[in-house]
Amino acid sequence: MYLQDKKKKHCTGCRACADICPKGCISMKEDGEGFLYPVIDSEQCIQCHLCERVCPVGYDAFSEKDQTDVWAGVYDSSDVICKSSSGGAFTAIYEQLLELNYVVYGVCFDENLKVKHAMADSSEGCKAFRKSKYVLGDTNHCYPQIRDRLKNGEKVLFTGTPCQCAALLQFLALAKVDTANLITVDLICHGAPNQTLFDSYVKELEQRENSRVTEYSFRSKTPIERSVNSRSAKIVFANGSVKTVLPKDDPFLKAYYSRLCYRPSCKVCPFAKPQRVSDITLGDAWAIELLYPEWDPLAGVSLILANNEKGKGVVERIKDTMTLRSVTIDWATQSNRQLREPTEFHDRRRRFFRRWKKRGFSSAVAASTKDSLYWSLYAKVKRRWKRLMRGKL
Ligand SMILES: Cc1cc2nc3c(=O)[nH]c(=O)nc-3n(C[C@H](O)[C@H](O)[C@H](O)COP(=O)(O)OP(=O)(O)OC[C@H]3O[C@@H](n4cnc5c(N)ncnc54)[C@H](O)[C@@H]3O)c2cc1C
Ligand code: SF4
Ligand code: SF4
Ligand code: SF4
Structure with missing residues (x-):
């Protein structure tokens, strides 16, 4: 964990430690590559260790792979598919949950093109969350906001990278908040620049x-x-x-x-596996044309993992607006590398x-x-060397 060993690969930049600190003595500072890391003002620190306990790098409550239902699907409107990154599953989910009075946390660009989490409680507001922003976003103090909403009895849908979802779940567990009214949706995540x-x-x-x-x-x-x-x-x-x-x-x-x-933590991402953090996982159904030739993954087909009973309940509801076909978790992990390894x-x-x-x-x-001859030879030798070493271990 970064707060103990100061290894950059052990910090995802989720900001949960800064948000949980009771003394407000953690600030996020940029390193030479532009990535943010927490810095503790030791004079104010009271050694409560909440910052270490909230860190998603230590998260261990993953779903059971064998209990996951997996679907490929497209929204029943080409306009929505066109305005979405993949097949429009996120739109189908928020539309259903807005009807049940959920508020939605997602990631948008602000007016200065800064990528950050925001809240919306209308279909119009949620449109800003559509389309992936391939930049690690500012979580914008949404963890304490969500804690307070859940405590007030409100219902919340949270979408983010797996490291952000894990941070939220740790944050709520430490605050002893009942999460029955929370639905989390994470993404199959390749990694992010800053x-x-x-x-x-x-x-x-x-x-x-x-x-x-x-x-x-x-x-x-x-x-x-x-x-x-x-x-x-x-x-x-x-x-x-x-x-x-x-x-x-x-x-x-x-x-x-x-x-x-990408951020150094993405190279050893603890969330790049079929066992998931969230109720639902969304991604691209790459190679779906091999199973269903009428679907073109480049035009956008969603891969949807319903990781527990809560997630399965939501997927039942989106069948009203999406065409879904069942695929297996093994097929999904074979066709989407980020479900297997970082x-x-x-x-x-x-x-x-x-x-x-x-x-x-x-x-x-x-x-x-x-591409120069030197670099392609270098890359080839490095790949062979890695394969050789893996064979030996
Ligand atoms: C950084 C990143 C890497 C990804 N890597 C892969 C990958 O390797 N393989 C794969 O199959 N899919 C990957 N995805 C997911 C994919 O791009 C789509 O976001 C996903 O399939 C949902 O598509 P949709 O059509 O259902 O949703 P859309 O309507 O396009 O909605 C996009 C969703 O992503 C969320 N989002 C957007 N930007 C960010 C961000 N910066 N951080 C956190 N959440 C964000 C929004 O809140 C919204 O929920 C990645 C997404 C991101 C943001
Ligand atoms: S140990 Fe407690 S007071 Fe100190 S930085 Fe961490 S959260 Fe803040
Ligand atoms: S809580 Fe988040 S920002 Fe803080 S050290 Fe852990 S990963 Fe980094
Ligand atoms: S790959 Fe994605 S989930 Fe993993 S650490 Fe990087 S941003 Fe977070």
Whole structure:
């Protein structure tokens, strides 16, 4: 655990320790890569150890893999699929739960393109949470807010990365709050870069266009010839210009999909496994066309894991608005690597961060993803060496 061993890979940046500290003596400080870590003001600390006990890196109440129901599905409206990252499962879930008077916590961009958790209690408000933002968001003090709502008898749907869901559950357990009125939805999570990296990329976009970016949307579903590339992004500038960028051309998408600048904890993520933290897990049903050829995963098909009875109850309700087909957990873990093991980082991650500081984001991405004979040989030898070592152990 980071608060004891100070190893960066043991901190997910969830901010639960800062939110739980009774003396308010933990602040989050940025390191040289732009990731935030807790710093304790030892003069004010009363040694209560709540900060260590809330940490999601020590979370151990995972679901039983064998009790998970797994579905692939699409929302029954192409407009909703188009406005969602995958097949629109999140929309189906919040629509059902709003009808039951739940309030919804999700992740949105604020007016300055900062990624953060917010609360909505209407269908219109929840639309801002649609589409993945591939940046580790600010949890924005939502853990104490949710504690207070549950104590007041309100019903809450919380969506976030698995590390954020685990942090919330630890936070509520320590506050001895009844979680019967809470539904948690986590994502199959590949890893995340940070806000400072995203800001530096946006600044470069603005300098190039000589105009402010007013809207940014990941997973914009762009028709390319007859197919669709749901990994592209849409960028809207204040001068009215709208650009759609593809991962092969855009520095941020290239960095994200080539695993160049994720948080160190993502490399050893304790949540990248079929046993889950939350009631429901959402992701992409990659390779679904092999089972159901009429579905195109690039256009967006959701993978939905109902991890316990609460999750199964919600999935029963969304059958009204989604076409769902049963798949097995073994198929899901085979076709979605993040359900088996954490992401392997790009070999040139360190080089990227060194260059980012000196030359900026785009230059660092270009230099680190350029294929040279040296680097492809280096990567090949490293992969072989790792395989060899695994065989020996
Ligand atoms: C950082 C990240 C990595 C991911 N990696 C994978 C992966 O490797 N494999 C895979 O199958 N799926 C991955 N996903 C999930 C996938 O991109 C979709 O978010 C998911 O399938 C839900 O799609 P939807 O159509 O149901 O929801 P949408 O309507 O698109 O809703 C998006 C949901 O994601 C939440 N969200 C958006 N941005 C963030 C964020 N930064 N942090 C926390 N929550 C957020 C919103 O609150 C909302 O609940 C990842 C998502 C994120 C945010
Ligand atoms: S031990 Fe208690 S007082 Fe000290 S930093 Fe942690 S939570 Fe705060
Ligand atoms: S509680 Fe969260 S922010 Fe604090 S040390 Fe643990 S992982 Fe890091
Ligand atoms: S990969 Fe793991 S540690 Fe990284 S953001 Fe996702 S859930 Fe958190």
